[in-house]
Amino acid sequence: MSGFAPAGDPVIPDYGDVSQCVANNDLFCADWFAAQWPEVFQPALLEHILMTVLAIAIGFVISFLAAVLAYRKRWLTAPIGVTATILYTLPPLALFQLLVPLTGLTLLTVEIALVCFTLVILFRAVLSGLTGVPEDVKRSARGMGMDQGQILRRIELPLAIPSIISGLRIATVLTVSIATIAAFVVDSGLGSPILKAISSPFNTQFIGAGALAVLLAFALDALLTLLGKALTPWTKARS
Amino acid sequence: MDAFLKAGPFMAENFSLLLEKTGEQLLLSLVAVLISLVIGVPFGLWLGHVHRGEFLAVSLTNIGRALPSLALIAIFIGLVGIGYANVLLALIILAVPPILSYTYIAIDSVDRDLTRAARGMGLTPLEVLWRIEVPLGLPMAFSGVRTAAVLVVSSATLAAVAGGGGLGDVILNQVAYGIEGVVAAALWVAALSILVDQAIALLFRLVASPGVKRVAAQSTSAPAV
Amino acid sequence: MIESRESLGITFEKATKVYPGTSAPALDGLDMTIEAGELVCLVGPSGGGKTTALMLINRLIDLSSGDIRIGGTSINDLGPIELRRKIGYAIQQTGLFPHMTVGENIGVVPRILGWDRARIRERAHELLELVGLSPADRWVRRYPGQLSGGQQQRVGIARALAADPPVMLMDEPFGALDPITRTTVQDEFLAIHRAVGKTTVFVTHDIDEAIKMGDKIAVLKPGGLLAQFGTPAELLTAPADDFVESFLGDERGLKRLALFTLADVASSEAPGTTPPWPRLPESTTVRAALSAAMAERAGGVLATRGDDVVGLAPLDALVHPDLPEAVA
Numbered sequence: 001m002s003g004f005a006p007a008g009d010p011v012i013p014d015y016g017d018v019s020q021c022v023a024n025n026d027l028f029c030a031d032w033f034a035a036q037w038p039e040v041f042q043p044a045l046l047e048h049i050l051m052t053v054l055a056i057a058i059g060f061v062i063s064f065l066a067a068v069l070a071y072r073k074r075w076l077t078a079p080i081g082v083t084a085t086i087l088y089t090l091p092p093l094a095l096f097q098l099l100v101p102l103t104g105l106t107l108l109t110v111e112i113a114l115v116c117f118t119l120v121i122l123f124r125a126v127l128s129g130l131t132g133v134p135e136d137v138k139r140s141a142r143g144m145g146m147d148q149g150q151i152l153r154r155i156e157l158p159l160a161i162p163s164i165i166s167g168l169r170i171a172t173v174l175t176v177s178i179a180t181i182a183a184f185v186v187d188s189g190l191g192s193p194i195l196k197a198i199s200s201p202f203n204t205q206f207i208g209a210g211a212l213a214v215l216l217a218f219a220l221d222a223l224l225t226l227l228g229k230a231l232t233p234w235t236k237a238r239s
Numbered sequence: 240m241d242a243f244l245k246a247g248p249f250m251a252e253n254f255s256l257l258l259e260k261t262g263e264q265l266l267l268s269l270v271a272v273l274i275s276l277v278i279g280v281p282f283g284l285w286l287g288h289v290h291r292g293e294f295l296a297v298s299l300t301n302i303g304r305a306l307p308s309l310a311l312i313a314i315f316i317g318l319v320g321i322g323y324a325n326v327l328l329a330l331i332i333l334a335v336p337p338i339l340s341y342t343y344i345a346i347d348s349v350d351r352d353l354t355r356a357a358r359g360m361g362l363t364p365l366e367v368l369w370r371i372e373v374p375l376g377l378p379m380a381f382s383g384v385r386t387a388a389v390l391v392v393s394s395a396t397l398a399a400v401a402g403g404g405g406l407g408d409v410i411l412n413q414v415a416y417g418i419e420g421v422v423a424a425a426l427w428v429a430a431l432s433i434l435v436d437q438a439i440a441l442l443f444r445l446v447a448s449p450g451v452k453r454v455a456a457q458s459t460s461a462p463a464v
Numbered sequence: 465m466i467e468s469r470e471s472l473g474i475t476f477e478k479a480t481k482v483y484p485g486t487s488a489p490a491l492d493g494l495d496m497t498i499e500a501g502e503l504v505c506l507v508g509p510s511g512g513g514k515t516t517a518l519m520l521i522n523r524l525i526d527l528s529s530g531d532i533r534i535g536g537t538s539i540n541d542l543g544p545i546e547l548r549r550k551i552g553y554a555i556q557q558t559g560l561f562p563h564m565t566v567g568e569n570i571g572v573v574p575r576i577l578g579w580d581r582a583r584i585r586e587r588a589h590e591l592l593e594l595v596g597l598s599p600a601d602r603w604v605r606r607y608p609g610q611l612s613g614g615q616q617q618r619v620g621i622a623r624a625l626a627a628d629p630p631v632m633l634m635d636e637p638f639g640a641l642d643p644i645t646r647t648t649v650q651d652e653f654l655a656i657h658r659a660v661g662k663t664t665v666f667v668t669h670d671i672d673e674a675i676k677m678g679d680k681i682a683v684l685k686p687g688g689l690l691a692q693f694g695t696p697a698e699l700l701t702a703p704a705d706d707f708v709e710s711f712l713g714d715e716r717g718l719k720r721l722a723l724f725t726l727a728d729v730a731s732s733e734a735p736g737t738t739p740p741w742p743r744l745p746e747s748t749t750v751r752a753a754l755s756a757a758m759a760e761r762a763g764g765v766l767a768t769r770g771d772d773v774v775g776l777a778p779l780d781a782l783v784h785p786d787l788p789e790a791v792a
Contacts, residue, residue, distance in 0.1 A: 027317065089432050091393035094425040097410055101242035101422060140559025143522055143633075144573050144623075145549030154572075158563045173304045180307040181397070184411070194313045198400055203317035210310030217305035234563045234607040 022204070029204045036208075040193055045212055048189040051179045052220070055111055056172050059118030066119075067126035068152070077127065084120035092117065092181045100185060110182040117178055118171040125167020129160025162235060165228035169221050176217040180209075190216075245419035246426060253420070257406070257427055264405030264431070267323070267398060268391045271330035275387060278331070279338030280380075287346025287376070288368050296340040296347075303336025308394040312401050326395070326403030333394055334387040341383020345376030377447055385439045392435050396428050406431070471500040471663045472535030472630040474521065479530040481516050481688070490516040491688035493530065498680075500535075503657055503664040505678035507671055508711070513688030514667045518633050521665065522551045534631060549573055552624030552632040552662070556639040559620065560608040566592070566619050567604035573627045591622035594659070596652055614645035621653060625660065632664040638673070650676060671712060675700070675719055683708050697723055721751035724785040730767035730775025739776070743768050746775065754782040 021029035033041070063084075070077040087095075095113045103109040133156050141151045183191030190209045197205035229236065250257060286292035311332060315325040349372045357371045358364075373380075399407030409416050409424035416424070479494040491513035498504045506514040519525045521532055523544035532539045539547055560569050570591055571584040579587070592600035595618040608616055617637060624632055637653075638646045654677060657664060668674050674681045675696045683691040683699070685707045692704035700720040703709040712719065727746040742756045746767040753765045757779060764778035 025317075086433060089389055089393075089436050090429045091396045091432055093396045093407065093410060094429045094432075097421050097425040098429070101418060134557070134559075136555055136557035136559040137561060139524065140553065140555060141561070142524055143548055143551075143553035143555070143559075145545050145547070145551075145576065146572075147545050150576070155561055155563075159561075161563075170304065173301065177305060177307040180309045183309075191307070191309055194309055195400075198313060198316065201316050201321075203314075206310065206313035206317050210307065210314050213307045213310055214302075214305050218301075221301065221305075232563065234609060 025201075025203055027203050028207050032204050033208045036205075040205075041190075041208060041212060044188075044190045044192055044209065045216065047192075048176070048179055048213065048216060051107070051110060051114065051182060051189055052172065052175045052216075055114035055175050055179070056118060056168065058111065059115045059171065059175075060122055060168065062115065063119050063122030064126050067123050067130065070123075070127055071130045080123060081120070084123050087116040088120040090116075092178045093184065096181060096185050105185055107186055107188065109185050110179070110188075114175050114179060114182070118175060121171040121174070122164075122167050125163050125170075126160060129163030129167075130156050132163060133159045158232075161232050162228060165224055165231070169224045172220045172224060173217045176213055176220065180213055242418040242422045245417075246423035249416075249419045249423040250427065253416075253423070256409070257424065260404070260406045260408055260424070261427070261431060264392065264395045264398070264407075264428075267326065267330070267403060267405060268388070268395050268435075271327055271334055271391050271395070272384070272388050274327075275331050275334035275338050275391075276384070279335045279387075280342050283339045283342025283380070283383075284346055284368065284373070287343045287349075288364070288372060290347055292343060293347070296343040299336040300340040303333065303340075306333065308333055308397055309400070312397055316401050321402040323403055325401045326398040329401075330391050330394060330398075334391050337383050337386040337390065339383075341386065342376070342380045345379035345383070346372045348379070349375045378443070381439070381443045381447070385436060385443075388439055389432055389436050393432050470630060471661055473500040473502075474498040474631060474663060474665065475533045476517070477531045477533070479517070479520060479532055480528050481513070481520060481525065482528045489513075489528070489688050491520070491684075494684075494688070494690055496682060496690060496693055498663060498665065500663050501661045502679045503666060503677060505674035505681045506665060506667045506684060507669065507674045507681060508684035508691075509686060510669065511686050512684035514669075514684050515635055516688065517684070518635055518665055518667050521631070521633055522548045522553060524548075549577060549627065550629050550631075552627075552629040554617075554620045554624040554632070554634045554637045556636040560616055560623070562608050565605050565607055566597075566611070569608070569619060570623045570626050572623065577627055587626060588622075591625055592619075594625070594656060595619070595622045597622075612645075613641050614649055617641060617649055618652070621656070625656075625662070630663065632662045634664060634666045636667055636669065639668070639670075646673075653677070672719065672722070675722055683711060685711075718751055718754075721754060721782070721785060722749045724750040726750065726753055726765065726767040726775065726777055729781045729785045730777040731781070732775050738766065738773055739763065741766050741776075743773065745769070750777075750782050750785045753777060754779070757782060 019029060019031050022032050066076075066080050070080055092113065095116060096109065099109040099112055103112065137155060137159070138151065141155045146154065179189050180191035180194065182189050183195045190213045193205050193209040197209075283296075286295065308329065311329040312326060315329050319325045319328060346368070353371055353375070354367055357367045362370065395403070395405050396407045396410060398405045399411050406424050406428045410421055410428065413421050475498070476494045476496040479491060480489055481491040482489045490511075494513075494517060506517055508514050516525065520527055521534075521539065523539055527540075534551075542550075561572070564572070567585070567588045570588040571579075574584045574587060588604055589600040592598065592603055597603045597615065597618055603611075603615075603619075608619065611619065620637065621634075624634070638649055641649060650673065666674075666677060668677075678696060680693065680695055681699055682693045685691045691711075692699060692708045697720070699708065700712060700716055700723070703712060703716070709716070725746065726744060726748050729750055730746065739762075741762040741764050742760050743766045744753055744756060746769055748756075748765075748767075757763070757765050764776060764782065766773045767775040767777055
């Protein structure tokens with residue numbers, strides 16, 4: 001890991017033919033961005049999506065199991081919640097760096113850290129979705145002779161979907177954002193072009209990668225919103 | 240594991256360095272949060288009081304969450320150049336959304352029956368805001384400040400990238416301080432975040448009216464980006 | 465075993481429930497026999513143990529001591545899950561599952577019991593028609609959120625009847641409805657009850673509802689003690705103690721009038737000249753008829769069947785419905 005010496009005058013990257021925009025280091029040079037897309041931005045974007053989706057998937061499985069467990073054994077709620085909250089409060093850069101001596105400059109390090117940040121949001125979302133199921137609905141289900149497993153699968157989990165989806169949305173947006181910092185650990189994701197541009201400040205590279213991260217966050221958010229709507233047809237059906 | 244074992248001695252030997260860097264980071268964070276409060280709170284109060292701007296608050300929260308702090312600092316390197324102003328600006332942009340939107344939600348979600356009763360008793364709009372909405376919305380507004388503060392302290396670690404100082408100078412400079420230095424500073428900054436979070440929670444317990452404290456018990460901690 | 469589709473009686477034998485952490489029983493040695501096909505209302509103030517008594521029957525809570533038998537079988541001889549699937553259950557907030565359509569809600573227990581789809585579908589349609597949601601096709605695919613309170617309550621009743629249980633338990637099923645809807649749904653449920661004849665235990669805190677609905681009423685008082693168990697007429701004419709008397713209220717005498725209809729009191733002689741009194745259907749309760757007569761400052765009311773006047777009910781007959789000869 002190298003130090004970051006403050007950069008001097010902007011150094012224009014020498015990527016072949018230089019347009020006027022690039023020579024001036026204007027805010028955003030579409031031509032340069034388009035030229036760099038196949039080699040720099042597209043791979044970075046794909047890596048970023050992979051990192052995010054993987055972290056959310058793993059984080060969700062862990063949080064989901066923990067929340068169902070805490071729902072059954074209420075006394076577990078506090079210890080799990082506090083642990084997850086502390087992990088969540090840690091500065092991402094610090095957590096990354098603390099993991100490096102243990103798991104090296106690897107994707108594993110990145111994923112462990114990213115998963116840690118998703119836990120508190122997803123755990124709370126699943127748990128509050130489950131506890132938010134109205135008492136009369138649960139009493140009816142029991143009164144009709146459903147056993148605990150049937151109540152969980154057929155009643156409580158479906159009714160928890162809106163809360164779970166909103167947790168997934170927050171966690172995903174956050175993970176997209178934190179994953180840029182993963183570039184300090186591995187040369188991967190949208191943080192990577194940003195870090196590379198810092199030593200030779202070139203606006204299009206900052207703004208291009210930054211904007212892609214923001215757009216990715218919004219796109220995944222919208223996708224999850226649609227998924228949520230598709231899974232919960234009863235919520236929009238109001239007379 | 241070796242790095243962790245050596246982190247202790249590193250802290251002991253470089254205690255004054257760590258303190259100095261902590262001071263830098265806290266000062267930067269404090270200034271950023273104060274400016275963000277000045278910007279965010281009045282807007283939040285006003286929008287919440289007139290029950291307008293739900294869209295604004297929600298979008299701000301979403302955008303705030305989606306903005307990668309690293310990208311923000313990077314963009315400002317292009318716009319403002321390297322240095323304190325850059326980082327400060329980036330931190331303010333990160334901190335205003337949670338402060339504004341939580342303040343807005345805090346005021347907006349005060350039971351309308353209560354404000355109607357207050358108006359019915361002849362309180363002026365300003366009195367309604369000050370005597371009813373602010374005390375009742377305080378827990379929620381405070382969790383916005385808590386969120387923002389932890390976010391700022393946490394993101395200020397990245398300030399080093401743009402020459403803003405702080406503990407990031409150590410964390411990101413393995414060449415100069417070695418792996419044990421990086422680990423020591425990372426541990427240090429982790430503790431700092433948790434401390435700031437808890438300190439604000441404590442501060443809230445000291446200022447909140449006993450009637451509304453219970454509500455705050457469940458308020459969330461901070462997203463750290 | 466409770467396999468019968470016939471109605472079965474329910475017997476409480478010294479049924480007692482003490483909740484953990486409390487010393488006073490919520491239900492104290494209840495002895496009561498509900499005949500097959502009867503509709504029994506449990507009334508009493510909060511803390512009287514009426515909901516406790518109900519939840520003991522389908523083992524949502526377990527007895528501390530004593531026994532409850534359904535059709536001669538102790539409820540403890542069946543697993544709680546198995547038992548509950550054979551007992552219809554409807555509660556105040558309806559407890560309809562918001563993520564399931566009306567049809568799916570009604571089909572929950574049949575599906576668990578392994579009925580085939582066609583049979584479940586047919587049953588759902590039949591029940592929707594029965595509870596007055598007709599044509600059924602219009603309603604099966606809706607979600608509970610798209611229904612009014614009264615409609616939801618009807619679906620709740622249909623769902624409770626789905627597996628044709630020998631016993632129905634209803635916990636303040638109409639408690640959340642506005643007065644007008646409530647009256648309608650009460651009438652409809654009474655009609656359904658007469659048609660299907662299920663043994664029904666009906667919890668309510670509203671004594672007027674109990675008088676209207678119950679074949680018999682059990683009044684529970686604080687401490688979970690049974691104060692009186694009898695027909696509405698028995699309660700109103702001869703309250704067992706001060707508690708029952710005060711629970712029936714100051715208007716006990718007037719409430720008793722609600723047990724009679726114009727058909728019971730109107731003289732069947734064809735009147736020579738019809739006095740200008742209010743005309744009411746002969747199914748109107750005497751209480752309502754008296755109120756109408758007084759509101760109009762009339763000397764009585766006219767009982768009608770369709771458009772025809774079929775009888776005269778002067779004030780005297782309305783005030784003393786059990787002594788019709790006195791005024792004839």
